[in-house]
Amino acid sequence: MTLLQVKDLSVSVADNAILKGLNLIVNPGEVHAIMGPNGSGKSTLANVLAGKPDYQVTSGSISLNDSNIEDLEPHERAHAGIFLAFQYPVEVPGVSNMEFLKVSLDCLAKARDEPQPNTGAFLKRVRQIAQTLDLNPEFLKRGVNEGFSGGEKKRNEILQLLLLEPQLAVLDETDSGLDIDALQIVAQGVNSYRNENNGVILITHYQRLLDYIVPDYVHVLADGKIVQSGDKGLAQELEKKGYTWLT
């Protein structure tokens, strides 16, 4: 079974065509890196997978585990197993991180007809993950992303990823704005998430991240289409030559 199949996808935002017939297949256990110049449509792909309003699918299809998800609302897509680590995580003042995580987990369990997680086990698990990401436990009591540094916000996204254990993780420039230590911590987090049943789409500008999270495939997105695919060698080539030779 294919985890994610994107077929001939075209997407417009406010009548501007951004994606123009994009194809992508992600099988369970695979990591796909998506690279490409600014404005090529990388973040649009991430947002349209998660069902963000204002992104108009004009043609093509998206399916997860062989069922079509285009008509699902964002929270229903989350229930189906899609997770998006945001490029710019938003603040939710007054709602503590811990509370947010609990509500999220409870909602996912409810939608999937699974029993609600035991509170004690939940707290323990969250603290444990926070520790692996080098996040102070005090951080869990603060409002979601409220006054967090850029690095903390990104690590918080990975904390959510590790706790919610989605089937497909889409990481939108999670490496941007991270120093080298934070980058390694985040990469370790993503690597510990990986298994043979789930898939990762890594959107990044830099080859550097791929030294730590080794992708199975690297795709170059340019002008709304995938123009080149290869293994991690392609990323190294891009690092040397830039994108111009492909477009």
Add this chain to the structure above:
Amino acid sequence: MSHSVNELVGRNADYAAGFVTHTEAETLAPGLDESVIRFISAKKNEPPWLTQWRLQSFEYWQSMQAPKWAHVQFPPLKFDDISYYSAPKSQADGPKSLDEVDPELLRTYEKLGIPLHEQEALAGVVNAKPNVAIDVVFDSVSITTTFKAKLAEAGVIFCPISEAVHSHGDLIKRYLGSVVPQRDNFYAALNSAVFSDGSFVYIPKGVRCPMELSTYFRINERNTGQFERTLIIADEGSHVSYLEGCTAPMRDENQLHAAVVELVAMDDAEIKYSTVQNWYPGDKNGKGGIYNFVTKRGICKHRAKISWTQVETGSAITWKYPSVVLRGDNSVGEFYSVALTNNLQQADTGTKMIHLGKNTKSTIISKGISTGRSQNTYRGLVRMSPTATHARNFTQCDSLLIGDSCGAHTFPYIENSNSTSIVEHEASTSKVSDDQLFACQQRGIDPEKAVSMIVNGFCKDVFRELPMEFAVEAGKLLEVSLEGAVG
């Protein structure tokens, strides 16, 4: 397919307390003149001084004008279309015990989740709040007061004000109108003339009231006004926590609720007064609903403390400024407010902190949430008089907008006549953004739950101040009020 915040706004909520109780009532014909006042006074068998006091208030009222400065709009009230007295007939002689209370009324309160049977309250059935004594006011009369005996052991007096007029006439005579004078304002004057019932509380010196006191107000009859009057006196060094709740049936016409609440905190006393106001807000097109025009004020003697906490989700129009006169040195006033308006509701609410004594302190935390096509206004006065040396105030005033058809307004008045005092004012306005909503949804949280979570987070500072038993209730009430409206 996807929700934006705007699409969520404007769905219709269920007002769970909107049912009507069918009980035969004795309701006075609409209209207001001297004879009506004499009728009410006679009905309650009042002493002559009180009848005179009412008549004098009526005289004042006739010479006064309805205030126009509030940021609310409504057609002029026709005071002659309102009935000023209504009581369930079955209660005409006043029930001596719960067994004598009309079963139809008992069922009403059961439906509202208000426990009238002490045993049940103690056993925790019917959503009972265990350690709470309740006075129940239905239209113009008090139906029953629970736990009177237990409170009497501690020397606490908690009874309908109509009863206190007879049993504790001296206290009533001394303090009625002492904090909110008869001609304080148009609606207070009207209330002073026609007030029906309400609660009276007296906490003796040095006593910590052993349980939460609560009054539950319900308007049932059509075209009646409710004019309740509450007086709480905390004698030296005493402590009391009091909560009021209110609901009304859904009706197409507007109903007037003009209450007066007076608090007196003697030296070293503390009064905590909480309100969960859920009067019928009208339908989504703004038809019907309660006009909630209320005067609430407390006075603090030396080292006393008065704390107002309000959660305002109901009423078509709210006009209300619970205030504290900090007369004694080192006294403290607090105001914590959550006001939520939806559909076509209008709220103009806030507080007044009048600093007279030295080293007096006040804190104001106001959270206004507007959604639908509603208008939500904070209006607050902080006055530092020349005698209030080294007085301090801190005000935080936050507005949250949901959708793009509502309004939030802030009118802070600061009058400082003292160079040693410190006044701080912080304000913010924010919006539940589409990005926040999307971020929550992306984590599996449905949009309605997401909005209520965001709003609850916004109100946290105030909910913390509510008595424990009611904090949960307030959160749920907010959720329900948003449901129709927001999400």
